[in-house]
Amino acid sequence: xxxxxxxxxxxxxxxxxxxxxxxxxxxxxxxxxxxxxxxxxxxxxxxxxxxxxxxxxxxxxxxxxxxxxxxxxxxxxxxxxxxxxxxxxxxxxxxxxxxxxxxxxxxxxxxxxxxxxxxxxxxxxxxxxxxxxxxxxxxxxxxxxxxxxxxxxxxxxxxxxxxxxxxxxxxxxxxxxxxxxxxxxxxxxxxxxxxxxxxxxxxxxxxxxxxxxxxxxxxxxxxxxxxxxxxxxxxxxxxxxxxxxxxxxxxxxxxxxxxxxxxxxxxxxxxxxxxxxxxxxxxxxxxxxxxxxxxxxxxxxxxxxxxxxxxxxxxx
Ligand code: AMP
Ligand code: MG
Numbered sequence: 001x002x003x004x005x006x007x008x009x010x011x012x013x014x015x016x017x018x019x020x021x022x023x024x025x026x027x028x029x030x031x032x033x034x035x036x037x038x039x040x041x042x043x044x045x046x047x048x049x050x051x052x053x054x055x056x057x058x059x060x061x062x063x064x065x066x067x068x069x070x071x072x073x074x075x076x077x078x079x080x081x082x083x084x085x086x087x088x089x090x091x092x093x094x095x096x097x098x099x100x101x102x103x104x105x106x107x108x109x110x111x112x113x114x115x116x117x118x119x120x121x122x123x124x125x126x127x128x129x130x131x132x133x134x135x136x137x138x139x140x141x142x143x144x145x146x147x148x149x150x151x152x153x154x155x156x157x158x159x160x161x162x163x164x165x166x167x168x169x170x171x172x173x174x175x176x177x178x179x180x181x182x183x184x185x186x187x188x189x190x191x192x193x194x195x196x197x198x199x200x201x202x203x204x205x206x207x208x209x210x211x212x213x214x215x216x217x218x219x220x221x222x223x224x225x226x227x228x229x230x231x232x233x234x235x236x237x238x239x240x241x242x243x244x245x246x247x248x249x250x251x252x253x254x255x256x257x258x259x260x261x262x263x264x265x266x267x268x269x270x271x272x273x274x275x276x277x278x279x280x281x282x283x284x285x286x287x288x289x290x291x292x293x294x295x296x297x298x299x300x301x302x303x304x305x306x307x308x309x310x311x312x313x314x315x316x
Pocket of ligand 2: 146147148214216258259260261262263264
């Protein structure tokens with residue numbers, strides 16, 4: 001998943017804790033293997049995972065996949081429909097265009113983008129949960145689960161920790177955080193929301209308990225050309241960078257949902273994003289625009305403490 005995964009568990013039985021940690025890390029490895037488009041190191045030498053198989057069989061035949069892969073795809077498709085395609089896991093050809101994942105990073109010509117865009121359409125994905133198969137009907141189509149895989153892995157890792165009897169844990173996987181239970185002193189976990197324009201600084205502190213907070217940003221993966229930042233979150237309606245926000249954080253009980261939504265809201269932008277997420281029960285969001293204006297959903301205000309750093313201004 002191209003990121004550092006840090007898992008902290010607090011428990012009295014050290015051996016039990018170590019075992020739980022190992023199981024949780026194994027979950028991340030398993031989901032990484034299933035979903036990775038460009039395996040490196042250990043993953044490259046093992047048998048190909050589901051996404052590699054699905055993409056390799058585009059236009060040819062349905063591929064038998066694991067239950068996890070079907071679940072990830074179904075949840076993604078659910079939100080793809082809800083967001084009118086702002087979230088679209090068939091974004092693969094466009095990501096390749098911009099050189100995210102593999103290859104050289106450069107600004108593609110408009111013709112390249114429109115050619116790739118003709119292959120991007122979540123409605124074409126044929127997922128059959130009964131048979132456990134997935135099919136991309138056109139050659140050249142490819143799935144990119146980069147906007148959801150971490151969150152799903154997180155939920156499964158949390159499940160593993162709970163099954164192993166863990167009551168207090170904090171997982172952090174590159175912008176994706178899950179607070180299991182409370183801190184050992186009974187207080188909620190406190191998690192910083194990063195300043196999108198100042199590495200290491202914090203815009204706000206979030207109190208979290210049994211929920212996920214997932215952040216998407218234009219600084220997580222990008223390249224610069226002629227002074228312009230080209231980042232990795234693409235508006236599927238244009239094939240180009242979504243530019244109405246620079247950072248989104250979504251809080252929800254499900255890390256899968258929060259991960260999908262952080263990416264989706266980034267694409268929707270502040271206006272459409274806020275009206276969409278305000279209607280989703282159990283879901284909060286903090287959206288930061290290029291003008292340093294911060295929008296917060298009403299239900300989340302009580303869980304947030306703004307630091308006042310960086311000149312951010314809260315609206316609404
Ligand atoms: P995240 O960091 O969770 O916002 O995910 C960003 C990643 O999701 C990118 O690196 C791509 O792999 C993928 N992605 C980019 N744009 C989209 C989109 N509009 N819908 C779904 N996935 C996307
Ligand atoms: Mg995401």
